[in-house]
Amino acid sequence: MSNISGRYAxxxxxxxxxxxxITNQPLNDAHRSYAVRMANMARMHPNYATDLALGGATPIAMVQNAVMAIEAGMANTVMCVHxxxxxxxxxxxGNPIRHGDEHWEEPWGHFSxxxxxxxxxxxxxxxxxxxSEDLAHVAVATRKHACMNNNATMRKPMTIADHQASRFICEPLRLFDCALESDGGGAVIVTSAERARDFPKKPVAILGMGQHHPHFSLMDAPSLTTLGGKKSSELAYKMAGLNPKDMNFAEIYDCFTITTMITLExxxxxxxxxxxxxxxxxxxxVGGELPVxxxxxxxxxxxxxxxxxxxxxVRQLRGNEVEPERQVKNAKAGIVSGHGGSLCMHASLILGAL
Incomplete structure (x- = not known):
């Protein structure tokens, strides 16, 4: 609710x-019509409402659904909250939301x-x-950026040696290869270009988007080193009329360091x-060829x-909304990835400055 009131302001x-x-289904307390419940609590009476459950692809899928609702004439201004x-x-x-493959994989120890x-x-x-040391470079670069972010959880610098000294969680992934577990939220508002001009904040354009879901169970995956991001990003680049060299930065879903590496490829x-x-x-x-x-x-x-x-x-493309030391200079376009499930769900979003 604090994210919703913050977006209003x-x-x-x-x-x-x-x-x-549009919102996400709670992980530990699945609801029917959860978006309608949250909208009512926020004193909204929407013409369009839905909740999504695509894991880490959900936030981008929310934006994509908002675009489709606006283009279809079902809504004019859509709030996306996760x-x-x-x-x-x-x-x-309540009970945790189901994965759908519990009976086939979890009895054999494959459950995380x-x-x-x-x-x-x-x-x-x-x-x-x-x-493992190659993966460490992802963790170290990411931590360097967090150290510049006043809203980051982990602000203690990390070295390659620190990464290599961290314990294995599931070999070959170490503690510092793994994402945090956090409380928090975020929200964006999606509207038409015409209406966005009336808002006090500088708008950012949605240039391209894509999704691709090549499998469901990891056991059915056609590849473990080429995932849904390949097709999803191709769709987004085509829609935007841009290519990887046009991206000034990339916000890559990094549940694990290997996810970042595979997605960059x-x-x-x-x-x-x-x-x-x-x-x-x-x-x-930041300051390199492709800040991630x-x-x-x-x-x-x-x-x-x-x-x-x-x-x-969004903040990077607006400019002057993050700490100066981590602002990408002259950022005109950036790509965002979402990745969920057993490496099975992927969504891509290309945003541009106006």
């Missing part, structure tokens, strides 16, 4: 000005996100010679298998299932 609007509402409570105990009385992504990391290492920033070299020598830091996760990402800012990746991209 920033956008200079009232609840009655919002006629569309919140998560995982850092502290959740008092909700880190196990899923450890499979991908092992395969990337087997196919391309990637090492899938998004065309380097060839498949070259991610281990692409992430080195400051290339993905300029806010600290899930690894070091907070794990809100990627919603803060979207809000960070």
């Amino acid at each position: 920033v956008a200079g609007i009232k609840a009655s000005d919002v006629d569309g509402f 919140a998560r409570k995982r850092g502290t105990p959740d008092p909700s009385p 996100a880190v196990a899923n992504h450890a499979f991908a990391a092992q395969r990337h290492m087997y196919e391309f010679g990637t090492t 899938d998004y065309g920033f380097c060839k498949k298998g070259e991610g281990k070299d692409f992430v080195k020598n400051g290339r993905i830091e 996760n300029t806010h600290g990402g899930l690894l070091s800012q907070a794990h809100i299932e990627g919603m803060l990746h979207v809000t960070e991209a």
Whole structure:
């Protein structure tokens, strides 16, 4: 609710000005018509409302659904809110949302996100010679950005040696390869270009978007080193009329360091298998060739299932809304990724400055 009231204040609007509402299903207390419930609590009476459950692809899918609702004439101004409570105990009385494959995989010990992504990391290492120390460069760069972010959880600098000294969680992934568990939320408002001109804040354009979901169970995945991001990003680039070289930054879903590396490859920033070299020598830091996760990402800012990746991209493109030391200079376009489930769901979003 605090995110909703905050968006009203920033956008200079009232609840009655919002006629569309999209949110995420709670992880530990699934509801029917949850978006309608939340809209009612916020004193909204939307013409369009829905809640989504695509894991880490949900925040981007919210924006995409908002665009479609506006284009279809079902709404004019849509609020997208995503919140998560995982850092502290959740008092909700309900049951966790189901994965759908519990009976087939969990009895054999395959029941966690880190196990899923450890499979991908092992395969990337087997196919391309990637090492744990290569993954460390992703974690170190992300932490460097978090240290510049006053709203980040982890603000203690990290070295390659620190990463390598952290314990294994599920080999080959170490503690510092894994995202945080966090409480928090974020929100954005999507509206038409015409209406956006009346808002007090500088708007940001939605240039391109895509989704691709190549499998459901990890056991059915056609590949563990090329994921849905390849097709999803191709759709977004085509819609935007842009290519990877046009991106001034990338906010990449980083539940694990291997996810960042694979997505950078899938998004065309380097060839498949070259991610281990692409992430080195400051290339993905602010001031480098492609700043990645300029806010600290899930690894070091907070794990809100990627919603803060979207809000960070908006702030970067508006300019002068983040700490000066982590502002990407002359940012005109950026890409945001969302990744969910057993490496099975993916959504892409390209935003541009106006």
